[in-house]
Every structure is written in structure tokens, then in C-alpha cells.
Amino acid sequence: MPGNPFQDVPDVPDPEEFIDIVHRRVERAAENQRKAFRGTRAGDLTRARTIELVRINTACQMVQDRLWEIVRRTPNLDELHPFYRELVDVVAGVDRMKEALASIHKVAKLARLIREEYGEKVKRARDPREAAEIRRQALGRLYSAIRRKAGDAMRFLRDVVPELKEFPSVDPELFTVVIAGCPNVGKTTLMSAITGSRPRIASYPFTTKGIQVGYTEDPYPLQVLDTPGLLDRDPDTMNEIERKALAALEHVADAVLYLIDPTETCGYPLEHQLSLLERLENTFRDTPSLVVLTKADVEDLWKEPDLDGREAVAVSAKTGEGIKELKERLNDMARGYYRRAGRPG
Ligand SMILES: Nc1nc2c(ncn2[C@@H]2O[C@H](COP(=O)(O)OP(=O)(O)OP(=O)(O)O)[C@@H](O)[C@H]2O)c(=O)[nH]1
Numbered sequence: 001m002p003g004n005p006f007q008d009v010p011d012v013p014d015p016e017e018f019i020d021i022v023h024r025r026v027e028r029a030a031e032n033q034r035k036a037f038r039g040t041r042a043g044d045l046t047r048a049r050t051i052e053l054v055r056i057n058t059a060c061q062m063v064q065d066r067l068w069e070i071v072r073r074t075p076n077l078d079e080l081h082p083f084y085r086e087l088v089d090v091v092a093g094v095d096r097m098k099e100a101l102a103s104i105h106k107v108a109k110l111a112r113l114i115r116e117e118y119g120e121k122v123k124r125a126r127d128p129r130e131a132a133e134i135r136r137q138a139l140g141r142l143y144s145a146i147r148r149k150a151g152d153a154m155r156f157l158r159d160v161v162p163e164l165k166e167f168p169s170v171d172p173e174l175f176t177v178v179i180a181g182c183p184n185v186g187k188t189t190l191m192s193a194i195t196g197s198r199p200r201i202a203s204y205p206f207t208t209k210g211i212q213v214g215y216t217e218d219p220y221p222l223q224v225l226d227t228p229g230l231l232d233r234d235p236d237t238m239n240e241i242e243r244k245a246l247a248a249l250e251h252v253a254d255a256v257l258y259l260i261d262p263t264e265t266c267g268y269p270l271e272h273q274l275s276l277l278e279r280l281e282n283t284f285r286d287t288p289s290l291v292v293l294t295k296a297d298v299e300d301l302w303k304e305p306d307l308d309g310r311e312a313v314a315v316s317a318k319t320g321e322g323i324k325e326l327k328e329r330l331n332d333m334a335r336g337y338y339r340r341a342g343r344p345g
């Protein structure tokens with residue numbers, strides 16, 4: 001199952017540390033070449049040319065490989081699903097990220113050019129001193145390209161890539177149910193009751209508790225997202241980042257369950273819960289939804305709220321009441337979704 005498209009992006013090194021690593025490898029390669037010459041009859045010039053060539057090749061190849069690998073294994077930002085694209089924009093900025101990758105790609109290509117150009121030159125060096133001078137120029141250009149052309153980009157990616165790798169792993173092609181509601185209404189408990197699976201917890205911009213992704217397949221694949229601290233606030237008071245993180249969620253939601261706790265044991269009066277419901281309905285205007293009344297087993301406190309004609313299912317995660325019916329409703333929605341998507345489901 002496809003998940004977070006950034007999970008295979010390699011870690012990006014700090015430019016100065018990278019140069020150190022490259023340089024140490026260069027010296028080791030030169031040393032090995034020197035040893036290989038021991039006991040042979042190779043003349044001074046041949047030795048010098050070969051050793052300097054090994055240095056140039058080792059440095060350039062390593063820079064080219066490592067930088068190219070970063071570019072190659074980062075997904076194409078223009079082809080990302082809007083869910084992930086929006087999240088990238090929150091955490092890194094899509095344009096900034098593209099610029100950084102372009103800079104790194106440029107230096108990878110430059111490393112190849114330096115290798116070709118100076119490799120030819122060093123083969124024709126007239127004496128050992130000239131060979132060393134050519135190698136110094138080659139490595140000087142290479143290291144300065146890393147510092148000046150890729151340095152900022154590398155430092156930037158070094159910071160953001162770990163964050164991108166922590167994005168929730170969701171498959172945007174699956175029928176996705178988002179669970180929304182005030183704190184303590186029973187979101188996480190319901191999610192476990194629906195999916196029966198141990199949800200994976202992933203970080204998500206601006207929620208302190210992260211987001212949980214659960215999955216079930218009976219019979220239609222259902223992906224369920226639990227969203228603590230994300231959908232219990234007023235979208236009008238959100239800042240730019242929060243709005244984008246919310247927009248990302250809208251891109252992936254195929255159905256929303258609005259949870260209401262009619263016992264009010266969650267600590268929020270019904271009136272407050274209903275006004276959140278209205279605000280959320282505005283946000284997820286085009287997404288099919290269903291109201292779920294939780295904690296139906298708490299009979300002495302449970303009272304039927306006025307839902308203004310909205311459809312609702314009463315459930316108890318404790319006794320299992322209503323869960324089967326809720327799952328049937330979700331499966332109906334999923335069936336329609338997969339049929340429209342032209343997938344067997
Ligand atoms: N009696 C009863 N208690 C429930 C039921 N569902 C959840 N609870 C209780 O309600 C409390 C909150 O449940 P959670 O599932 O953690 O609620 P939540 O919405 O995920 O809360 P946050 O993650 O903090 O937003 C817990 O003490 C649960 O045991 C239910 O069906 N019946």
C-alpha cells in the first residue's frame with residue numbers, strides 16, 4: 001500500500017560535514033592507490049597522475065552520487081497528491097523545496113563536469129607538481145560549488161526532510177473517513193471499534209497529539225483518520241499554517257463522522273458541540289457526512305439532541321451497540337466511492 005511518499009528520501013548531510021566526509025574518503029582512496037603502487041616499477045609521473053586522478057574521481061563521484069540520490073528519491077512535487085502537497089507547503093513551502101532540489105541537482109551535474117574536465121587534464125600533466133595543482137583546482141571548484149551553490153539548500157533540506165518523513169502514511173486513493181468532534185467525545189475509542197486495528201500514530205502540523213491512521217477491510221478498504229486537536233477549533237481563528245493543514249485533510253476526506261457526546265461527560269455542553277458541528281459542516285461542505293452520537297450505554301445521562309433533521313447513528317463503543325450499523329453505513333459510502341473511482345475495492 002502506498003504511504004508517505006517521502007519515506008525513502010535519504011537524509012541530507014550538512015555541507016561542511018559532507019565535505020569533510022568526502023575529503024577523508026579521497027585521502028583514503030589516494031592512500032590505497034599509493035599502496036597498490038608499492039613494489040611496482042611505475043615511474044613518478046605515472047604514479048602522480050594516477051593518484052591525483054583517483055582523488056578527483058573519488059570526490060566527484062561521491063558528490064554526484066549522494067546529491068543525485070537526494071533529488072532522485074524525492075517525489076516530484078508537481079505530481080504529489082494534494083493532501084501531501086499541502087502538507088509540504090505547510091512544513092517546507094513547495095517553491096522553496098523545488099528551488100533547493102534544483103540547486104542540489106545543479107551541483108550534482110557540475111561534479112560530473114569537473115570530473116570529466118580535470119580528469120582529462122590530469123592525465124596529461126607534465127610532472128607530479130602539475131598533477132597535484134590540477135587536482136587542487138578540481139577539488140577547490142567542487143567544494144566551493146557545494147558550499148556556495150548547494151549549501152543553503154542542503155541545510156534547508158537537512159532540517160525539513162525529517163519532518164516530511166513523519167507525515168502520516170495514508171493512501172489517498174482509499175476511501176478515507178475523518179473522525180471529528182470535541183475532545184473526549186470518544187473519537188479514538190470509536191476508531192478502534194471501527195477498525196479493530198492498532199492505529200499508527202503520525203505527526204501532523206499543529207496538533208500536539210499527532211494524527212492516528214487506522215485501516216480495515218470488511219469488505220471495502222476503509223482508512224480512518226483520528227484528528228485530536230485539529231478539528232475541534234474554529235476555522236475562523238486559525239492561522240495560515242493551521243488552515244493549510246486543515247485544507248490537506250479536506251483533500252483526503254471522502255466522508256466525515258461528526259461525533260457528539262450527548263452525555264456531556266466529555267466536558268462540553270451539547271450547545272457547544274452542535275455549534276462546532278455547524279462550523280465543520282461549512283469546512284467540509286462537499287464531503288458526505290454522518291453524525292454519530294456516542295456513549296449510548298450511559299443511559300441516565302444520554303439525551304437525544306435536536307439535530308435539525310440530520311441523520312444520526314447512536315453507538316456505544318463499550319457495548320458495541322450501533323457499531324455494526326455504522327460500519328454498514330460506511331461500507332455503503334465506500335462501495336459508491338469505489339464504484340465511481342472504477343476500482344473493485
Ligand atoms: N461509557 C462510555 N464511555 C466511552 C465510550 N467511548 C469513549 N468513552 C470514554 O470517553 C473518554 C474519552 O474517549 P476517547 O476515545 O479518548 O475520546 P477522544 O475524542 O479520542 O478524546 P481526545 O483524543 O482527547 O480528543 C474515555 O474515558 C473513554 O473511555 C462509550 O461508548 N461509552
Ligand SMILES: [Mg+2]
Pocket residue numbers: 187188189226228
Ligand atoms: Mg483521542
